[in-house]
Amino acid sequence: MHIADGILPLAVSVAxxxxxxxxxxxxxRRIKQLPDxxxxxxxxxxxxAGFFVVSWIHIPIPPTSVHLLLNGLMGILLGWYxxxxxxxxxxxxxxxxxxxxxxxxGVNATLIGAPALLAHLLAQLSRQRGWLAPxxxxxxxxxxxxIGATALAMSVLLFFAVQLFSFxxxxxxxxxxxxxxxxxxxxxxxxxxGVLTAMVITFLARVQPVLLGGVATPxxxxxxxxxxxxxx
Amino acid sequence: MFRWMLxxxxxxxxxxxxxxxxxxxxxxxxxxxxxxxxxxxxxSGTPMRDxxxxxxxxxxxxxxxxxxxxxHAGVFQFVPDVTQAGQWEVVVRQAxxxxxxxxxxxxxQVSGAATVQAQGSSNPMSPMQTALMGASVVxxxxxxxxxxSRRRTA
Numbered sequence: 001m002h003i004a005d006g007i008l009p010l011a012v013s014v015a016x017x018x019x020x021x022x023x024x025x026x027x028x029r030r031i032k033q034l035p036d037x038x039x040x041x042x043x044x045x046x047x048x049a050g051f052f053v054v055s056w057i058h059i060p061i062p063p064t065s066v067h068l069l070l071n072g073l074m075g076i077l078l079g080w081y082x083x084x085x086x087x088x089x090x091x092x093x094x095x096x097x098x099x100x101x102x103x104x105x106g107v108n109a110t111l112i113g114a115p116a117l118l119a120h121l122l123a124q125l126s127r128q129r130g131w132l133a134p135x136x137x138x139x140x141x142x143x144x145x146x147i148g149a150t151a152l153a154m155s156v157l158l159f160f161a162v163q164l165f166s167f168x169x170x171x172x173x174x175x176x177x178x179x180x181x182x183x184x185x186x187x188x189x190x191x192x193x194g195v196l197t198a199m200v201i202t203f204l205a206r207v208q209p210v211l212l213g214g215v216a217t218p219x220x221x222x223x224x225x226x227x228x229x230x231x232x
Numbered sequence: 233m234f235r236w237m238l239x240x241x242x243x244x245x246x247x248x249x250x251x252x253x254x255x256x257x258x259x260x261x262x263x264x265x266x267x268x269x270x271x272x273x274x275x276s277g278t279p280m281r282d283x284x285x286x287x288x289x290x291x292x293x294x295x296x297x298x299x300x301x302x303x304h305a306g307v308f309q310f311v312p313d314v315t316q317a318g319q320w321e322v323v324v325r326q327a328x329x330x331x332x333x334x335x336x337x338x339x340x341q342v343s344g345a346a347t348v349q350a351q352g353s354s355n356p357m358s359p360m361q362t363a364l365m366g367a368s369v370v371x372x373x374x375x376x377x378x379x380x381s382r383r384r385t386a
Contacts, residue, residue, distance in 0.1 A: 006323055006332040042377040049373035055368065060278065092369045097362065163327070172299070174284060175327070182327035 005101030016107030044081035075119025109218030148197025279306030290318025311318035
């Protein structure tokens with residue numbers, strides 16, 4: 001999913017930096033409006049570490065290999081912090097491992113970060129509708145799957161849309177066929193990411209619902225114990 | 233033509249080069265007959281078969297000098313124009329994956345050089361180096377988290 005330097009024309013790379021600058025500014029502005037902007041930094045740093053590591057886990061889907069992104073999960077867990085966290089993670093991947101590149105950093109941040117913000121908005125909508133309530137495990141699983149799969153699907157679509165601009169010196173038909181094969185390769189990953197997102201958020205709903213951004217509602221059995229302790 | 237090429241055989245500098253790649257490793261070997269062999273593989277070691285190869289001369293990095301395709305083993309060979317000394321840019325692409333490797337060809341080495349083997353890779357780091365660098369970045373993230381959580385507690 002990370003586009004390397006030298007693949008895209010300069011104009012596309014500049015456009016990527018422009019959109020990334022805009023999205024970073026908007027995200028930071030929204031973070032600044034929060035009651036305690038620093039409250040989400042520790043969580044964002046830890047999730048960014050997870051994002052950084054997860055790109056090493058390659059899943060061989062011939063003729064290529066793909067890796068997890070989990071940008072949907074980042075959107076759910078981090079909200080507006082997701083975009084800066086992804087940008088920093090991508091920066092270190094590019095600098096340390098040439099995974100992606102500094103010239104294409106803006107494009108890559110947009111491809112992965114914009115769907116994370118979409119995931120955040122979808123999660124907010126789901127919270128308002130009560131679909132992400134910790135006590136509704138089934139609906140939470142479905143919402144997690146939909147958001148995780150949608151975020152990656154959007155990244156894949158953006159990835160291939162951007163690739164359309166890189167046909168300058170190569171055989172367009174061959175490249176189009178290769179892209180088509182790669183799209184098919186990403187379909188299983190979209191399902192895997194959806195399932196992983198659903199599993200993680202249903203797990204967090206049981207053990208640490210505060211992380212999902214909702215109100216910490218104790219489990220019924222725990223709530224009963226708390227009530228009896230208070231009465232005693 | 234080929235004999236003419238052979239007369240310019242020892243033209244190559246042999247220094248490993250760094251290049252950028254996404255999920256791919258591009259290597260080259262330039263041998264005595266000034267035939268540059270490109271080997272393209274994914275991170276997993278799988279050959280990049282039927283990937284597109286674009287080659288640029290040092291003097292014209294915009295217009296492709298040669299285009300072609302890797303074979304089933306991810307290999308592509310070409311004979312550079314030895315009169316054009318400098319960094320030859322070889323780009324390998326396949327559906328957004330790929331990388332760039334720079335092949336140094338020097339006119340200074342036309343005569344007298346005995347060794348003309350040249351090798352390079354787009355990913356010269358060992359697995360241990362990669363793991364250590366990754367761990368240091370992760371530790372940086374964890375340290376950031378600890379710093380901000382401690383500030384909040386204080």
